[in-house]
Amino acid sequence: xxxxxxxxxxxxxxxxxxxxxxCAQDMNHEYMSWYRQDPGMGLRLIHYSVGAGxxxxxxxxxxxxxxxxxxxxxxxxxxxxxxxQTSVYFCASGSTSGGIYEQYFGPGTRLTVT
Amino acid sequence: xxxxxxxxxxxxxxxxxxxILNCDYTNSMFDYFLWYKKYxxxxxxxxxxxxxxxDKNEDGRFTVFLNKSAKHLSLHIVPSQPGDSxxxxxxxxxxxxxxxxxxxxxxTVRA
Numbered sequence: 001x002x003x004x005x006x007x008x009x010x011x012x013x014x015x016x017x018x019x020x021x022x023c024a025q026d027m028n029h030e031y032m033s034w035y036r037q038d039p040g041m042g043l044r045l046i047h048y049s050v051g052a053g054x055x056x057x058x059x060x061x062x063x064x065x066x067x068x069x070x071x072x073x074x075x076x077x078x079x080x081x082x083x084x085q086t087s088v089y090f091c092a093s094g095s096t097s098g099g100i101y102e103q104y105f106g107p108g109t110r111l112t113v114t
Numbered sequence: 115x116x117x118x119x120x121x122x123x124x125x126x127x128x129x130x131x132x133x134i135l136n137c138d139y140t141n142s143m144f145d146y147f148l149w150y151k152k153y154x155x156x157x158x159x160x161x162x163x164x165x166x167x168x169d170k171n172e173d174g175r176f177t178v179f180l181n182k183s184a185k186h187l188s189l190h191i192v193p194s195q196p197g198d199s200x201x202x203x204x205x206x207x208x209x210x211x212x213x214x215x216x217x218x219x220x221x222t223v224r225a
Contacts, residue, residue, distance in 0.1 A: 043158070105159070107155070108157050
């Protein structure tokens, strides 16, 4: 199993550009989520999904869109990048069975917006 | 407003000694708590968890203690090893998958 994979690893954008961060998991997990990590602030939840076709907002959703058309994939879209979106982005997945809430994280995408 | 707080940004400990990491939370609805470990340029990896019905959970060298009345949990690592040098995040959940994370504590284990 590859676990949770994210592409790209690094990205530099100019203000106003758009891009999609890719996330895929091969563990058949129902739950997937996106977090951003900023210095001194830990990880903050952007969007999450409890299954294909179902998404919801987290703590910091503004400026980001998501969709979940398959169990495996959960892309994060930045429609018009802003310098405030410079961060490290982590995708995570977890199983919704058994009342266990551990999540498995991908390696991260480091995004810089200039 | 951060609901999960790790007030010590860093901790330095000698190899073989105990590392104690602390975490405080403000939301009394949290009922599941997790610790994650993170190495540079990698994603966080799950370490250990505890539900609110317990006050202690142990897994090898790692033990998590929960004091619900004080809204405080701690992670003990005994004995500390060089490979334990990493950033440790405390996280909490209200019986769902939305995790609230602390800012992290960087642990350095000295030889």
